[in-house]
Amino acid sequence: MSPNAAIPSHRKPRRSASSRALRAGVTGGIITLAVTGASMPAGAAEKPVSETQEMPTITSALATSLAKSADTAQQMALDYERQAAQDTAAAEATEAATKAKDEADREAAAEKKAEEARQAKEKAAQERASRSSERTSLRSLSAPSADSPVSGATGSTASLISFLRAQLGKSYVLGASGPSAYDCSSLVQAAYRTIGIDLPRTSQPQSTAGSQVSLSNLQVGDILYWGSAGSAYHVGVYVGNGHFIGAQNPSTGIVERPLSYSQPTGAVRVL
Numbered sequence: 001m002s003p004n005a006a007i008p009s010h011r012k013p014r015r016s017a018s019s020r021a022l023r024a025g026v027t028g029g030i031i032t033l034a035v036t037g038a039s040m041p042a043g044a045a046e047k048p049v050s051e052t053q054e055m056p057t058i059t060s061a062l063a064t065s066l067a068k069s070a071d072t073a074q075q076m077a078l079d080y081e082r083q084a085a086q087d088t089a090a091a092e093a094t095e096a097a098t099k100a101k102d103e104a105d106r107e108a109a110a111e112k113k114a115e116e117a118r119q120a121k122e123k124a125a126q127e128r129a130s131r132s133s134e135r136t137s138l139r140s141l142s143a144p145s146a147d148s149p150v151s152g153a154t155g156s157t158a159s160l161i162s163f164l165r166a167q168l169g170k171s172y173v174l175g176a177s178g179p180s181a182y183d184c185s186s187l188v189q190a191a192y193r194t195i196g197i198d199l200p201r202t203s204q205p206q207s208t209a210g211s212q213v214s215l216s217n218l219q220v221g222d223i224l225y226w227g228s229a230g231s232a233y234h235v236g237v238y239v240g241n242g243h244f245i246g247a248q249n250p251s252t253g254i255v256e257r258p259l260s261y262s263q264p265t266g267a268v269r270v271l
Contacts (some may be wrong), residue, residue, distance in 0.1 A: 002039035092252075123247045157271060159219045163194045164237055164245040170254045186222060187247045187254060188235050197270060207232035210270035221271045224264040240265065 164187070173181040178190050186204040192199050199209055207225035217226075220240040225232035236246025239256065244264070246255045 025213045054270050061065050095167050100140070112229055116168045121208075134230050159195050160237070160271075161245075164239065165256070167191075168245070168256060172250050172253050174250075182247045182254065184235050184247045187245075188237055191237060192270065193239050199270070203227075203232045203235040204230060206235050207268060210268035213267045215254050215264065215267060218267055219269065220271075224267050226262070229266055229268075234267070236264070 050080055061075055062122065120174060134161045167178075167182065168189060171181040172183060174183050176182055177186040182190065185201060188206060189201060198205055203225065206223060207227070207229045212229065213219075213222060218238045220238060222238045224236045224244055224246075226234040234246070236244040238244050242258050242260075243256055245254070245256045248257070248262075
């Protein structure tokens with residue numbers, strides 16, 4: 001065989017080269033696919049191949065659903081934002097209301113305190129006025145009047161009454177014996193001492209120091225007593241015209257009063 005004879009080849013035929021490219025796009029709601037490539041036999045010149053295929057894209061129902069989902073999401077975001085704003089406003093309103101209430105409570109407490117202070121001041125003024133009126137009344141009762149002079153009182157009796165009237169308005173102090181303050185029995189003792197008569201210091205023995213006399217038959221200078229004779233708890237001196245002088249108590253001091261003010265139990269006569 002000639003060396004140049006043709007020897008059949010056992011190699012598979014060479015496929016034509018193929019080159020493809022895929023391009024996609026959306027136009028007017030349609031997906032456009034473009035396939036670009038080359039399929040050439042061996043030894044043939046390359047010739048580009050272009051193929052375009054169109055296929056349906058997103059349907060109107062899906063588009064509507066997606067649009068609704070987007071709207072829903074946006075609406076939810078707006079709702080959350082609005083709720084947050086409402087919550088913030090409510091919290092601020094609550095805080096403002098609490099502050100306003102606290103301020104109102106403080107003002108009410110201050111007004112109440114001021115009113116209580118005003119009432120206390122008025123009460124104190126009324127009490128002072130009442131005490132002043134009472135003192136004026138007591139001075140009026142204690143002072144000698146045109147109805148109380150002793151007619152016909154002379155000598156020792158006049159001196160006795162004169163001393164007693166000079167003590168009007170002085171203080172009552174239990175256990176005191178003058179000259180600025182007395183109790184009931186020390187006043188009687190001091191009055192009678194001015195006319196030379198010594199009496200016991202206390203009211204019990206003074207109530208039996210002389211002759212017992214009826215209250216309907218009193219004379220100026222008689223000793224009046226309250227309680228039982230021998231155990232009297234208070235004494236005074238009858239000064240005539242239905243009046244007596246005595247050191248009554250710490251509130252009144254030494255006063256002149258009518259017998260009706262405090263009716264005595266009995267009387268003794270030492271003059």
